[in-house]
Structures are given as C-alpha cells and as structure tokens.
Amino acid sequence: MKHLLAIDDLSADDIHRLLELTDHMVEINSRPIPKVPALRGKNVVSLFFEDSTRTRTSFDTAAKRLSADTMNFTVSSSSVSKGESLRDTIETIAAMGVDAFVVRHRSSGAPAMITRWTNASIINAGDGWHQHPTQALLDCYTIRTGLNRRDGFDGLHIAIVGDIRHSRVARSDVQAFAALGARVTLVAPPTLLPPSLQGWPVEVSHDLDSLLPDLDVLYLLRVQRERMDEALLPSLHEYSLLYGLTDARAARLAPHALVMHPGPMNRGVEMVADPGELPGSVILNQVTNGVAVRMAVLFWLLGSGSDLAEAS
Amino acid sequence: MRTVLTADDVRRALTRIAHEIVERNQGIEGLAVVGLQRGGVWMAKELAGLLSAIDPEHDVPLGSLDVSFHRDDVGLRPIVPASVTDIAGSLDGRTIVLVDDVLFTGRTVRAALEALNEYGRPSAVQLAVLVDRGHRELPIRPDFVGKNLPTSRDELVVATADGVTIQ
Numbered sequence: 001m002k003h004l005l006a007i008d009d010l011s012a013d014d015i016h017r018l019l020e021l022t023d024h025m026v027e028i029n030s031r032p033i034p035k036v037p038a039l040r041g042k043n044v045v046s047l048f049f050e051d052s053t054r055t056r057t058s059f060d061t062a063a064k065r066l067s068a069d070t071m072n073f074t075v076s077s078s079s080v081s082k083g084e085s086l087r088d089t090i091e092t093i094a095a096m097g098v099d100a101f102v103v104r105h106r107s108s109g110a111p112a113m114i115t116r117w118t119n120a121s122i123i124n125a126g127d128g129w130h131q132h133p134t135q136a137l138l139d140c141y142t143i144r145t146g147l148n149r150r151d152g153f154d155g156l157h158i159a160i161v162g163d164i165r166h167s168r169v170a171r172s173d174v175q176a177f178a179a180l181g182a183r184v185t186l187v188a189p190p191t192l193l194p195p196s197l198q199g200w201p202v203e204v205s206h207d208l209d210s211l212l213p214d215l216d217v218l219y220l221l222r223v224q225r226e227r228m229d230e231a232l233l234p235s236l237h238e239y240s241l242l243y244g245l246t247d248a249r250a251a252r253l254a255p256h257a258l259v260m261h262p263g264p265m266n267r268g269v270e271m272v273a274d275p276g277e278l279p280g281s282v283i284l285n286q287v288t289n290g291v292a293v294r295m296a297v298l299f300w301l302l303g304s305g306s307d308l309a310e311a312s
Numbered sequence: 313m314r315t316v317l318t319a320d321d322v323r324r325a326l327t328r329i330a331h332e333i334v335e336r337n338q339g340i341e342g343l344a345v346v347g348l349q350r351g352g353v354w355m356a357k358e359l360a361g362l363l364s365a366i367d368p369e370h371d372v373p374l375g376s377l378d379v380s381f382h383r384d385d386v387g388l389r390p391i392v393p394a395s396v397t398d399i400a401g402s403l404d405g406r407t408i409v410l411v412d413d414v415l416f417t418g419r420t421v422r423a424a425l426e427a428l429n430e431y432g433r434p435s436a437v438q439l440a441v442l443v444d445r446g447h448r449e450l451p452i453r454p455d456f457v458g459k460n461l462p463t464s465r466d467e468l469v470v471a472t473a474d475g476v477t478i479q
Contacts, residue, residue: 024378024393032402033430036381066381303386 003122004297005112006131007175015140015179018296022141025292028065038303039068042099047073049105054263054287055125059102062294087117094118099302121301129166135262136172138293140180142286143217146258153182159211161187161243162221162270165194169262170221174202185211187243191232208243212252220245220261220270236269244272258282316461317476322442325458329440330362332456337407340367344406348424349378349395351413354473355442359411375399379423403432413471415441418452442471
C-alpha cells in the first residue's frame with residue numbers, strides 16, 4: 001500500500017493489522033525514551049492548506065518518534081500566497097526529496113489528485129467533507145482499547161451525533177466502524193444530514209434521548225460554525241437543547257459507554273457537560289492514540305517494506 | 313531434518329547456562345532476563361525459572377523485547393513486529409541477560425542492544441543463546457552458549473524446548 005487516502009481503500013483485515021501495529025507504537029510511546037530509528041532518513045512533509053493544531057502536531061510527533069525528518073509547510077508563509085498552483089507547490093517540494101506528504105486541503109479529492117504529481121506516499125489528513133482516515137483509525141483504536149474489543153466491533157452500537165453533512169470525520173468513521181462490524185446510527189437534524197445516504201451502512205435517527213441507554217459509544221461531532229453559512233440551524237441554543245450532551249443525558253448512558261469527540265470542542269454547544277467529569281469520556285485518549293496510530297500508518301507506508309498483508 | 317539436540321539436551325544446556333550466569337555474576341541479585349521476540353522468549357522464561365530455583369531469595373525480572381523498529385533492514389524486507397515489547401520499569405544499573413534461541417549474523421543482537429538503550433542504562437549486558445551457528449557479520453559474541461553448531465548459511469536451525477533441528 002502506497003497511499004492512505006480513504007478508509008474504503010482498506011479492508012477490514014488491513015484495519016485490524018494497522019491497529020495491531022498501533023499496539024507496538026503505544027508501547028514505544030511508553031518507553032523512557034520514546035523514539036526508534038525505524039524511519040531514519042525518510043522525509044515527511046506536512047502540507048496543511050487548512051488550519052489544524054492536533055492533526056498536524058500529532059503527525060509531526062509521530063514522524064519524529066520514528067526518527068523521520070519532518071518539514072512543515074504553512075500556506076500563509078509560502079509562495080501559495082503569491083499565486084503558486086497546488087501542482088507547482090507539490091512538484092517543487094517533491095524535488096527536494098520527499099518520502100511522504102501529509103496533506104490537508106479544503107477541497108475533497110485534493111490528496112488523490114496529488115498522487116499523480118509525485119512518487120511520494122500521500123497521507124490524507126482531511127480533505128473537504130470527504131475523508132479523514134487517520135481520525136477514523138484512532139477512533140477505532142480508542143474503542144478497541146476502551147471497550148476491550150480486539151477482535152472487532154460485532155454487536156456494538158455507535159451513535160454519531162451532529163453535523164454529519166459537513167463532516168469528513170463522520171464519513172471515515174462510518175466506513176471504519178461498519179467494516180469492523182459495529183451498528184452505526186447517525187443522529188442529526190435533517191438539515192445536517194447529507195442529501196443522500198444511499199449506500200451508507202447506517203441507520204438514522206433524529207431523537208438522541210431515546211437512543212442513549214442502548215449506546216456503547218456516543219460520538220459527538222463538532223458543530224462546524226465556519227462551514228455554516230446556509231442557516232442550517234435555527235440557533236446553536238436549539239441544537240444544544242436537542243443534541244448537546246448535558247449532564248442529564250450523560251446520566252442516561254450505560255455505565256460502560258464511551259463518549260468521544262474529534263475536537264476541537266464547542267463547549268456549551270455539542271458538549272454542555274464538563275467532559276473532564278464524564279466517567280466515559282475518552283476524548284484525551286483519542287488524542288494520545290492519534291500519535292500512535294499515525295506512527296503505525298507512517299511505518300506501514302514507509303517502513304514495512306511491503307504490504308503487511310503479504311508479509312504476514 | 314536432522315536433530316542436533318533432544319529435549320533432554322536442551323534442558324541440560326539451559327541448566328548449565330543458568331549456573332554459569334550465577335557463577336559469572338556471583339548470584340542473581342540485580343539481574344534481569346530479557347528474551348528476544350520471538351525465539352528467545354520461551355528460553356528466557358525457562359532461564360528465569362532455573363535462576364530463581366538456584367537462588368530463591370531473589371526475584372529475577374523477566375521481559376521480552378521486539379527489535380523490529382531497530383533493525384538495519386527496515387524498508388528492505390517485509391517487517392512485521394512479532395509481539396509487543398514488555399519491559400517493566402527502568403533498566404538503569406541492572407545486569408541484563410539478553411536471551412535468544414539462535415545466534416547467526418548478530419544483526420538482531422545489535423538491534424537489541426540499541427533498543428535496550430531506550431529503557432535505561434544497564435550496568436552490563438550479557439548474551440545467552442541456545443545455539444551459536446556462526447556466520448557473524450558484526451563483532452558480537454555470546455557470553456553463554458548451549459551448543460556451538462557449524463552450519464551452512466542456507467540451512468534453517470529451529471530451536472525450541474523440544475529440541476534443536478537443522479532443516
């Protein structure tokens with residue numbers, strides 16, 4: 001496997017293998033010196049055409065823990081602001097010798113496009129509304145460890161709540177959770193659902209309260225105010241009343257249920273309760289696991305020497 | 313397939329190695345036994361058991377080490393880590409007995425020495441192997457050997473608690 005562009009490029013077996021590889025990375029991260037020489041001499045470039053704190057620093061940390069060299073490309077301080085095209089930018093940087101590009105772009109499909117212009121591996125770190133595969137993998141890893149489900153998610157009921165329409169996280173998560181065997185319910189007001197859900201392996205509900213006791217995982221999405229220029233919600237307050245996680249709603253979750261959020265959180269909107277006080281909150285575990293999962297992805301693409309499937 | 317050591321031979325060899333370890337280190341205080349994934353893990357477990365039998369007063373911590381990410385052939389051949397490394401606590405000031413079933417080119421041991429650095433600074437590292445089959449590519453020699461076994465490079469040596477065979 002050369003690129004990681006979307007979850008549906010991966011088989012269920014691939015996902016399992018990546019999660020197993022992540023176990024090794026978690027162990028490395030627990031060492032007194034959490035660094036191994038596996039990717040010495042590899043050059044990993046982050047190309048972020050959209051803002052990000054956690055994904056970019058997470059990839060950066062992951063690459064460094066594997067001893068790869070890293071380079072950060074920031075759009076505001078680059079020739080892109082002088083009008084350089086995406087293709088010229090890629091070809092210019094690639095000419096310096098790059099083994100992998102970690103790409104975030106506001107346009108869906110931009111990472112796939114870039115694969116045509118360079119021989120480097122492309123890792124999609126979020127493209128438009130389309131996909132954010134490493135987020136889905138770290139979410140799977142968090143559920144796998146949080147609920148002790150090493151063999152898959154058969155029988156788990158996961159609700160993804162919020163702005164599904166604009167969410168690349170939801171699109172990747174749905175595919176990954178379903179591939180591992182979970183039952184996925186999308187919960188959102190009709191205006192925040194995609195125009196068509198044909199082919200999505202999901203159920204849909206507009207009533208969060210009736211679902212709560214049955215859930216193993218409650219996955220809250222961020223209300224993306226910056227993408228909300230079409231008056232899709234009457235008000236944030238109304239959203240919060242119907243779909244926000246309040247203390248009262250949290251109390252109705254099963255004791256084992258996990259509460260997850262991809263960050264950054266809108267406190268008082270989708271997250272009304274204090275996440276630090278929720279017993280099932282694994283939101284910070286998601287961030288920690290993000291580094292390990294991204295190490296696994298980098299090692300898989302750059303260091304394993306071939307497909308893991310062939311090797312094992 | 314040719315049998316080189318029987319199960320009884322293996323047990324006797326391990327018992328002798330255990331006594332040599334005790335003799336060399338004047339007891340087992342401050343020792344830790346670390347098996348290399350995967351072949352060295354069963355042997356490290358056996359040795360730790362034998363060492364505690366010789367000196368029941370002291371505990372011998374037992375760990376396992378996966379060196380996949382430290383290999384010098386990362387990217388050249390398929391590398392799939394075997395099992396997760398399990399080393400509890402710091403190795404600072406301990407004497408580590410690294411354990412592997414078969415010593416061949418020495419590259420795995422080199423990777424292991426480097427990996428150990430990340431867990432602390434041992435006061436010494438010693439190497440125990442069941443079979444030394446020669447063909448070293450690095451200046452590495454074992455401290456404790458079950459059997460020196462002349463082989464050709466393309467033979468496959470399989471060492472388990474049930475015996476050692478050449479295939």
